[in-house]
Amino acid sequence: IEDPIEKAKIVYQFMQEKTRYISVQVGIGGIQPISANEVDEVGYGDCKGLTNYTKSLLDIAGVTAYYSHVEANSNEHISFDENFASLEQGNHVILNLPNENGDDIWLECTSQVAPFGFLGSFTDDRNVLVMTPEGGKIKRTSSYKNEQNLQKSKATIKLDEKGNVTGEIVIKSYGIQYDSKYTLESYEEKKVENYYKSNLWSYNNNLWIENVDFKNDKDIVEFTENLKILIKEYTTESSGKMLFRVNIFNVNGNSPKRYRNRKLPLRIRRGYKDVDEFEIELSPTLKLDGALFQDIKIENKFGMYTASIKKISENKLLYKRTLLINEGLYSKENYKVYRSFRRKVAKYDNIRVALIKK
Numbered sequence: 001i002e003d004p005i006e007k008a009k010i011v012y013q014f015m016q017e018k019t020r021y022i023s024v025q026v027g028i029g030g031i032q033p034i035s036a037n038e039v040d041e042v043g044y045g046d047c048k049g050l051t052n053y054t055k056s057l058l059d060i061a062g063v064t065a066y067y068s069h070v071e072a073n074s075n076e077h078i079s080f081d082e083n084f085a086s087l088e089q090g091n092h093v094i095l096n097l098p099n100e101n102g103d104d105i106w107l108e109c110t111s112q113v114a115p116f117g118f119l120g121s122f123t124d125d126r127n128v129l130v131m132t133p134e135g136g137k138i139k140r141t142s143s144y145k146n147e148q149n150l151q152k153s154k155a156t157i158k159l160d161e162k163g164n165v166t167g168e169i170v171i172k173s174y175g176i177q178y179d180s181k182y183t184l185e186s187y188e189e190k191k192v193e194n195y196y197k198s199n200l201w202s203y204n205n206n207l208w209i210e211n212v213d214f215k216n217d218k219d220i221v222e223f224t225e226n227l228k229i230l231i232k233e234y235t236t237e238s239s240g241k242m243l244f245r246v247n248i249f250n251v252n253g254n255s256p257k258r259y260r261n262r263k264l265p266l267r268i269r270r271g272y273k274d275v276d277e278f279e280i281e282l283s284p285t286l287k288l289d290g291a292l293f294q295d296i297k298i299e300n301k302f303g304m305y306t307a308s309i310k311k312i313s314e315n316k317l318l319y320k321r322t323l324l325i326n327e328g329l330y331s332k333e334n335y336k337v338y339r340s341f342r343r344k345v346a347k348y349d350n351i352r353v354a355l356i357k358k
Helices: 004-018 036-042 047-061 175-179 182-186 189-200 332-349
Strands: 066-070 092-097 105-107 127-132 135-140 150-159 165-173 207-217 222-231 236-238 241-245 266-268 272-282 286-288 296-300 303-313 316-325 328-330 352-357
Touching (some): 004 105, 036 047, 047 066, 047 092, 092 127, 150 175, 165 175, 175 272, 182 222, 189 207, 303 332, 328 332
Antiparallel strands (some): 066 092, 066 127, 092 105, 127 135, 150 165, 207 222, 236 241, 266 328, 272 316
């Protein structure tokens, strides 16, 4: 292999398959690794040891890589001071591969399952101290912004005359949405079922997960969920009509808390985008009662929301929905507008169509 990136991929995979992570809080300021030889012999190490081991392997392969100190935290982008870095500013070690053809590559060496070059929310988008032969340098890790944190859902759904729903859904996740999903494939069956029934789709009573299949494509960093579901008695009855919520699989029901006298600015830490498309087949014994709702579109500095539903055949509907949330720091005066935006999203996500029996 001549390409240094391809070499690095092979070395990284070798390291992941050979080692496992343990926590060791020793060394100079918690920053000095144990030797690469020792990690190679025992097959385990902490972030320092595993990163140094990977760097040593890459050195032998002729690939330049630098030991890098970072402040790791999933909830904050805590950065090293650009003017005066110190060891106290970091709590984790990752590997930096300088890349002349584009953005630097960063490797998380404590994970046996992370894709090559993918950091996730633990260490992304922050200044780190990169230790080179010429001395320490401040660099910024990869970031995952707004539309890059994408989830695409496509479902085919059937509604019978008793209000029961059967369906198949494919969900593809990227960026930080991938980061929050890809460990699902390591869960036991009961834990997977609990994730969907008690967490993701907890608003759907009488939900049954009939089949789940995962595909984790590490080359393009895409996680795919294929599910078959059953929801008994999904619809509600009102005045002889069957009320059917068309957004079955991605309801944003929570609204931000109200503050009468807010003192602090609004910080949206993570942007993301959801795109949903559900084809709904109605039982031949059912028909629409009245017109479908008009297309909905809301767009502002915080993001965008669209929803539409169309009749594509005598008994089929097509529901489409997009939600984009932009990360950013906004003044406290903007909070009321943001809260109103999210309340409207929650309202439209619960919109229903009325059906009657023929």
